[in-house]
Amino acid sequence: MKKVNKKTFMLLMAVLCTVMLFGCSGTTDNSKEKTSTPDSSSEEIKEKQEKQVQTITIWHSADATIADTLQKQVDSLNPDVNVKFERKENMAESLKLVGNDPESAPDMYLWAHDKVGVFAEMGILSPITDFIGEEETKALIPMTLEAGKYDGQNYQLPIYYEALLFMYNKALVKEVPKTTDELLQRMKSETKDGHYVFVEQHSTSYCSAPWIQGFQGYIINESKTPGLDLPETIQALEYHKEFVPYMPADGEYNTVTTLFTEGKSEFAIGGPWLVPGLKEAKVDLGIASMPVLPNGNPLKPFSGVQGIHVLKHVGENKKGAVASVLKVLVKPEVGIALAEAANCAPANVRAYDNVAISENEMIMALREMAENVVPMPNVPEMDVMWGITDELLASINKNNGNVAEECRRCQKMALEQIEAMH
Amino acid sequence: MDRRKGYTHWIYLVPFLIFIIMTVLIPLIYTFYVSFTNMSVYHWTNYKFIGLKNYYKALLTVDSGFLSALFRTLLWTALNIILLVFFAFVIALGLNSPELRFKNIYKTLLIFPWAMPAYVTILLWRMGMFNTEFGFLNQLIRKAGWQPINFLSTDVYAFLSCMIINLWLGIPYMFTMIDAAMQSIDRGIYENAYMEGAGFWRVHVFITAPMIAPILTPILIMTAFTNFKQFDIVYLMTMQTGSKTGANIHTLITYVYDKAFVTSNYGYSAAVTGIISLIIIILYMGMQKIARSKVN
Numbered sequence: 001m002k003k004v005n006k007k008t009f010m011l012l013m014a015v016l017c018t019v020m021l022f023g024c025s026g027t028t029d030n031s032k033e034k035t036s037t038p039d040s041s042s043e044e045i046k047e048k049q050e051k052q053v054q055t056i057t058i059w060h061s062a063d064a065t066i067a068d069t070l071q072k073q074v075d076s077l078n079p080d081v082n083v084k085f086e087r088k089e090n091m092a093e094s095l096k097l098v099g100n101d102p103e104s105a106p107d108m109y110l111w112a113h114d115k116v117g118v119f120a121e122m123g124i125l126s127p128i129t130d131f132i133g134e135e136e137t138k139a140l141i142p143m144t145l146e147a148g149k150y151d152g153q154n155y156q157l158p159i160y161y162e163a164l165l166f167m168y169n170k171a172l173v174k175e176v177p178k179t180t181d182e183l184l185q186r187m188k189s190e191t192k193d194g195h196y197v198f199v200e201q202h203s204t205s206y207c208s209a210p211w212i213q214g215f216q217g218y219i220i221n222e223s224k225t226p227g228l229d230l231p232e233t234i235q236a237l238e239y240h241k242e243f244v245p246y247m248p249a250d251g252e253y254n255t256v257t258t259l260f261t262e263g264k265s266e267f268a269i270g271g272p273w274l275v276p277g278l279k280e281a282k283v284d285l286g287i288a289s290m291p292v293l294p295n296g297n298p299l300k301p302f303s304g305v306q307g308i309h310v311l312k313h314v315g316e317n318k319k320g321a322v323a324s325v326l327k328v329l330v331k332p333e334v335g336i337a338l339a340e341a342a343n344c345a346p347a348n349v350r351a352y353d354n355v356a357i358s359e360n361e362m363i364m365a366l367r368e369m370a371e372n373v374v375p376m377p378n379v380p381e382m383d384v385m386w387g388i389t390d391e392l393l394a395s396i397n398k399n400n401g402n403v404a405e406e407c408r409r410c411q412k413m414a415l416e417q418i419e420a421m422h
Numbered sequence: 423m424d425r426r427k428g429y430t431h432w433i434y435l436v437p438f439l440i441f442i443i444m445t446v447l448i449p450l451i452y453t454f455y456v457s458f459t460n461m462s463v464y465h466w467t468n469y470k471f472i473g474l475k476n477y478y479k480a481l482l483t484v485d486s487g488f489l490s491a492l493f494r495t496l497l498w499t500a501l502n503i504i505l506l507v508f509f510a511f512v513i514a515l516g517l518n519s520p521e522l523r524f525k526n527i528y529k530t531l532l533i534f535p536w537a538m539p540a541y542v543t544i545l546l547w548r549m550g551m552f553n554t555e556f557g558f559l560n561q562l563i564r565k566a567g568w569q570p571i572n573f574l575s576t577d578v579y580a581f582l583s584c585m586i587i588n589l590w591l592g593i594p595y596m597f598t599m600i601d602a603a604m605q606s607i608d609r610g611i612y613e614n615a616y617m618e619g620a621g622f623w624r625v626h627v628f629i630t631a632p633m634i635a636p637i638l639t640p641i642l643i644m645t646a647f648t649n650f651k652q653f654d655i656v657y658l659m660t661m662q663t664g665s666k667t668g669a670n671i672h673t674l675i676t677y678v679y680d681k682a683f684v685t686s687n688y689g690y691s692a693a694v695t696g697i698i699s700l701i702i703i704i705l706y707m708g709m710q711k712i713a714r715s716k717v718n
Contacts, residue, residue, distance in 0.1 A: 096466075100467065118463055118686070121463050121464055121466070122463060122466040122467075123466060123467060194555075201664070203666065203668070204664045204665070204666075205664075206664070248554055248555050249554040249570070249572045249575070250553060250554045250555070250572060250574070250575070250667070252553070252665055253664070253665070254549055254553075255553060255554070255555050255556070258555075258556065259555065380463045380464075380686065383684060383685075383686060384684050384685055386663055386664075387663055387666075387680065387684055390663060390664065390666040391666055393666075394575070394666040394667060394668035395668055397668075398572065398575040398667060398668035399575060399576070399668040417681070417684070417685055420479065420681075420682070420685045420687055420690060421462060421463065421464070421685045421686060421687050422462065422464060422687070
């Protein structure tokens with residue numbers, strides 16, 4: 001019995017070893033195996049290879065509705081080009097790991113523009129101008145095209161964009177304030193007993209950027225210089241701090257969203273992603289123009305432009321297929337379909353001629369804002385700025401820190417961390 | 423026969439050794455190698471050997487912030503170990519009471535926090551208990567007519583809040599171990615002690631505690647290092663990107679994460695990791711030495 005057990009154990013170990021070793025070997029593409037069968041004639045091989053070249057894989061981490069809508073649009077390229085949208089979790093990390101590996105990387109990916117700088121510096125992106133001409137992109141909103149530019153090259157074909165919106169509950173609001181001063185007066189006089197006039201995530205970089213940018217300050221500019229200690233930024237944060245005592249102390253996403261959804265706040269600044277939940281909760285949602293600051297500028301939120309990026313490894317072999325996919329996705333019909341299916345604001349201006357879109361309050365608000373929004377910085381240095389700016393805002397708004405001192409401290413920290421990146 | 427015996431156990435170990443080499447040793451060697459290069463976003467494919475520059479840069483992070491994070495981590499570890507052992511010991515004593523009925527039900531309920539994913543537990547506590555608007559604690563405070571407290575924005579409150587969650591997550595494991603250790607004690611010893619007039623606390627302080635100490639020593643060392651390497655509770659409660667609370671309760675790991683890992687400078691991050699690992703190894707050796715001398 002003992003011997004049998006021993007033999008069985010040895011056998012199991014051998015199987016386990018074999019499985020582990022085979023598990024470590026690279027995956028085998030069946031289609032490639034087929035092309036290398038000795039029976040195939042060279043013409044068949046060539047034909048099959050050509051067919052293989054026509055398969056385009058696009059990674060995404062978007063909502064299923066958006067991916068399905070885009071998939072339907074590119075399905076029109078069948079059978080010449082077979083495009084597959086594949087959902088990928090942790091896409092940034094995956095692209096860092098396999099972006100240069102033709103065996104594992106996708107041909108393209110759909111994502112916001114703010115990582116363009118990182119991937120361009122890593123050398124995994126091709127400029128979209130290698131595949132599509134200016135003629136095809138001239139109908140795109142200039143802001144959306146600018147968003148994907150890094151170091152003089154354009155790495156993204158914009159599809160749709162998002163930005164924070166000034167939302168209000170029509171059931172609670174009679175008149176929408178035009179200026180931030182009016183809003184502040186109402187907050188001071190009407191905020192009490194768990195009822196708020198206005199809520200926002202006051203201590204996050206993304207949500208405070210509209211105030212900073214409205215005062216002509218910035219978090220980081222194109223030349224990778226942080227602007228936390230600029231007089232404009234300090235002025236913006238001092239002014240913004242006046243609003244904070246009349247908002248929930250933690251200013252967290254869940255708190256802000258719940259208060260607005262439950263009708264405990266009249267106004268909120270939030271993204272378009274809140275809209276489906278608000279509609280489900282039957283909030284009578286209104287969207288107004290961003291209120292105007294004392295300097296005459298409206299609040300200027302960040303825009304996040306979602307678009308298609310092409311991986312460098314794609315090379316010449318698939319150039320035609322990639323170009324045909326981009327040419328389909330740049331069409332206004334794609335924007336219209338996305339707007340209808342998922343309330344997305346199209347990057348193509350021609351899409352706004354569509355009647356259904358022109359009647360969509362949220363999308364038209366985003367269209368109006370397109371001239372005022374600031375694309376999120378796409379330089380790699382922005383990765384360190386998010387955390388540092390959050391820390392700055394938390395120390396000012398939650399711990400009552402001195403604005404100028406905290407701005408200087410965080411600017412120093414930002415410069416140190418940016419230096420550490422190199 | 424003897425020679426066969428000499429290598430057979432190695433054959434049995436081969437699959438696991440391969441697994442350890444692939445998942446631990448190779449990444450470790452690679453990290454060590456990367457720490458001597460300038461691999462970063464800017465040198466992703468064209469990185470080169472730069473000697474000890476990253477270590478020099480990493481040592482510059484040993485500033486006042488680093489030292490206060492180190493002190494805070496030691497305080498965190500000590501307080502948590504003491505409280506974990508105390509509460510777990512008391513619970514285990516209660517569960518070992520001969521008169522107690524439905525012991526298994528209590529044990530199952532008490533183990534529940536351990537079974538929940540820590541990430542979910544932490545976020546539930548953050549929103550459900552400590553939130554300024556909807557948190558249970560602030561609802562009670564409001565009902566009492568006081569102003570709500572932003573538990574997570576001041577250092578002391580945030581530190582205590584994180585510690586409560588750590589205890590909530592850690593006590594089930596500790597009480598299970600203490601309970602198991604208690605099962606190994608001969609009941610006759612207690613009967614003799616009671617017959618000789620020893621009281622409840624005297625019995626457990628002078629009999630139970632010393633008898634379970636050798637079993638608990640490795641568990642305490644492991645728990646000490648789990649606490650020393652604390653990241654998730656402190657990070658998710660106070661430092662999550664987009665939800666920073668304003669409290670500065672950095673532990674050693676959150677501090678170096680904040681300083682090094684967000685920079686996408688992989689050579690530098692690897693060097694920082696090396697230095698932290700060295701600190702942990704030194705502390706581990708020290709604790710083992712102390713533990714061994716105590717047990718002896």
